[in-house]
Amino acid sequence: MKFKKQLFGFMDMLRFTKLVPNRRAALAAGADTPLPETWAVNEQARALHPGRMQVELTEVTPLTPRMAELVFRRVDGDAFPFFRAGQYVSLQGKVGDSVISRPYSIASSPRQALQNRLVLGVENAGFFSQYLTQEAKPGDRFVMTEPSGEFHYETLRDKKHIVGVAGGSGITPLLSMAQSALEGDEPYQMTLFYGARRAEDLAFRKELDALSEKGLKVIYVLSDEERPGYEHGFVSGELLSKYVPVQDVTYFLCGPKAMYEYLAGQMAPWHLPVKAVHKDATCCPSLSMDNPRTFTLTVHIRDKVFTVPAREDETLLTAMERAGIEAPNKCRAGGCGYCHSKWLGGDFQVAEGRDGRREADRKFGFVHPCVTYPLSDMELDVPPAE
Numbered sequence: 001m002k003f004k005k006q007l008f009g010f011m012d013m014l015r016f017t018k019l020v021p022n023r024r025a026a027l028a029a030g031a032d033t034p035l036p037e038t039w040a041v042n043e044q045a046r047a048l049h050p051g052r053m054q055v056e057l058t059e060v061t062p063l064t065p066r067m068a069e070l071v072f073r074r075v076d077g078d079a080f081p082f083f084r085a086g087q088y089v090s091l092q093g094k095v096g097d098s099v100i101s102r103p104y105s106i107a108s109s110p111r112q113a114l115q116n117r118l119v120l121g122v123e124n125a126g127f128f129s130q131y132l133t134q135e136a137k138p139g140d141r142f143v144m145t146e147p148s149g150e151f152h153y154e155t156l157r158d159k160k161h162i163v164g165v166a167g168g169s170g171i172t173p174l175l176s177m178a179q180s181a182l183e184g185d186e187p188y189q190m191t192l193f194y195g196a197r198r199a200e201d202l203a204f205r206k207e208l209d210a211l212s213e214k215g216l217k218v219i220y221v222l223s224d225e226e227r228p229g230y231e232h233g234f235v236s237g238e239l240l241s242k243y244v245p246v247q248d249v250t251y252f253l254c255g256p257k258a259m260y261e262y263l264a265g266q267m268a269p270w271h272l273p274v275k276a277v278h279k280d281a282t283c284c285p286s287l288s289m290d291n292p293r294t295f296t297l298t299v300h301i302r303d304k305v306f307t308v309p310a311r312e313d314e315t316l317l318t319a320m321e322r323a324g325i326e327a328p329n330k331c332r333a334g335g336c337g338y339c340h341s342k343w344l345g346g347d348f349q350v351a352e353g354r355d356g357r358r359e360a361d362r363k364f365g366f367v368h369p370c371v372t373y374p375l376s377d378m379e380l381d382v383p384p385a386e
């Protein structure tokens with residue numbers, strides 16, 4: 001074969017001979033200062049995702065006969081991270097011998113978080129919530145997880161006009177969403193339906209009235225009382241149709257299970273796509289049963305082993321917390337996967353409609369203790385809470 005020397009090949013060879021001297025010259029011209037220990041992007045990521053935060057309660061104010069407003073400041077940093085309006089935090093504290101945590105939706109706006117102020121609206125229901133509303137006082141310290149959750153606006157998925165429907169303490173994430181839009185941090189227009197039994201049960205009235213003056217449309221709906229200026233009854237399909245174009249909005253619902261079930265029936269004739277209705281998750285409750293059995297739960301956390309009682313009507317997470325074990329958790333609803341633990345033995349059942357495990361997790365024996373009830377003695381390998 002005849003070899004023909006190409007001009008470009010010749011040039012490459014010429015450059016190759018200069019490779020080493022060129023590199024040496026580039027290295028010699030480089031700065032001799034050490035590389036920075038951290039980069040702006042890493043600092044930003046740490047500020048947005050601090051994991052667990054140390055917080056202090058600064059104010060407790062009654063809102064309604066059943067709800068109180070709790071204001072927190074962060075003590076291990078200058079400010080709370082910016083979040084998506086509608087998200088929640090999990091608050092953890094020690095009550096007696098138990099380490100308890102519960103998720104609470106954030107009522108204040110993301111902008112207020114940057115001023116080191118985060119507000120929760122807590123309903124006086126359940127052991128930890130009762131402790132928070134009745135016994136906790138300013139100066140008390142807690143651990144709080146970074147804001148999490150999928151209950152927030154998504155530009156590509158949701159309509160520009162959103163409709164919030166709140167029942168009772170379900171007003172909290174929707175108040176944050178309304179504030180965030182009016183502060184210019186979200187692009188939607190919002191109409192808010194807020195249902196309660198009586199006018200005195202409506203929380204955050206001062207804040208909602210102030211937002212109404214800035215353009216938020218709020219419709220108060222009272223089921224047990226008739227008053228001028230308020231709708232009477234429940235938030236029904238007919239009532240929604242009276243105020244909004246029902247087929248051309250995205251719904252964000254937050255309230256009790258009964259409200260979700262009632263609205264599902266009311267909205268059924270509209271044949272809305274699944275993505276048009278978002279429901280905030282609620283904690284997995286204890287089961288209602290007579291004479292529940294008590295089993296033994298063996299828990300491995302790194303090199304420690306605990307043996308604790310576990311009732312069949314309570315989740316494995318509740319059993320661990322009752323025994324003072326600090327087990328990781330956030331949503332307590334089966335969705336976030338934060339409590340994801342390795343199953344080592346025993347029978348169990350998962351709460352109906354709450355099995356948020358991936359297929360691989362089911363196959364390789366992982367469970368979410370926040371939605372899992374024991375049916376026999378059980379053994380788990382639980383990751384440390386950090």
Ligand code: FES
Pocket residue numbers: 328329330331332333334335336337338339340356368369370371
């Ligand atoms: S705490 Fe979220 S899945 Fe268990």
